[in-house]
């Protein structure tokens with residue numbers, strides 16, 4: 001059976017070893033005679049799966065003890081709402097950095113719950129850079145500062161951690177979590193939907209410093225209150241059990257392959273291969289400021305957009321799929337998350353070079 005190189009922005013490719021293991025264990029997980037999908041979430045088998053997934057996530061990200069890890073549902077989009085509901089008291093302001101499509105959605109959601117100050121924006125250059133820290137205008141006593149560490153659509157990534165003093169730093173890491181080590185202690189809250197770089201859609205990860213739990217005023221209703229999920233160990237209601245299981249397999253796979261420092265080196269090499277090629281030709285163009293280019297999502301345009309359809313059809317014929325750019329940006333986008341091997345990036349570069357040679 002031939003597997004394609006899947007450049008989808010999400011849901012995205014998963015490591016082949018993980019898929020094989022999930023397949024092997026599909027009908028009978030560890031002699032239990034059941035699929036993980038069929039297990040009670042409160043039984044000891046699934047409890048051990050969830051505990052191992054959390055322990056491995058904590059080890060990979062070096063999560064300090066005073067942080068809670070939550071396995072929730074509702075995607076990053078629900079976090080756009082839960083964060084202001086839980087972290088903002090009456091009359092307070094939240095600072096947001098506007099770097100593109102996902103930041104805009106987070107800002108729009110927050111305005112339903114609180115006053116929002118856009119502390120910095122790259123809208124002046126069509127969201128093609130990450131605003132420098134010196135250009136952020138922060139609110140004194142803000143409830144938190146929110147930024148999107150990787151703009152999945154625009155292909156802009158922060159390669160540095162903002163400094164915001166005592167104000168909690170909140171980050172949407174949906175599309176670059178687990179791609180490199182981070183210093184969790186610099187954050188009040190980190191969140192990510194799983195379907196970009198972790199596992200199946202349906203699982204959302206929240207890492208929250210414990211003093212920020214239960215701060216919502218008025219307290220949100222139970223399902224929307226972090227305190228509920230902390231108290232119940234993410235089992236207030238039925239959690240996304242199969243997603244947690246596959247995420248756990250991905251974490252174990254990352255650990256067995258050198259952890260996040262090694263993942264970062266692989267991601268640097270993959271991104272360099274593609275960007276170096278893009279910069280070597282006038283036929284393809286990536287609009288993002290060089291220092292802020294994403295290692296995960298690489299948008300690019302062809303010199304002649306009339307050739308887009310032919311480019312995509314040829315790519316598919318060569319076993320490379322999901323390269324069409326986001327509808328808001330056009331052109332192409334190659335998402336090269338952890339699970340994309342460098343061979344896939346090399347195949348794409350080879351194909352791009354062949355395409356220029358025959359059509360350019």
Ligand SMILES: *Cc1c(COP(=O)(O)O)cnc(C)c1O
Pocket residue numbers: 010074075076077078102148150151152172173174175193194196
């Ligand atoms: C995909 C994505 C989201 C939305 O995630 P959902 O799980 O669909 O809610 C939010 N932020 C970023 C940066 C994303 O990449």
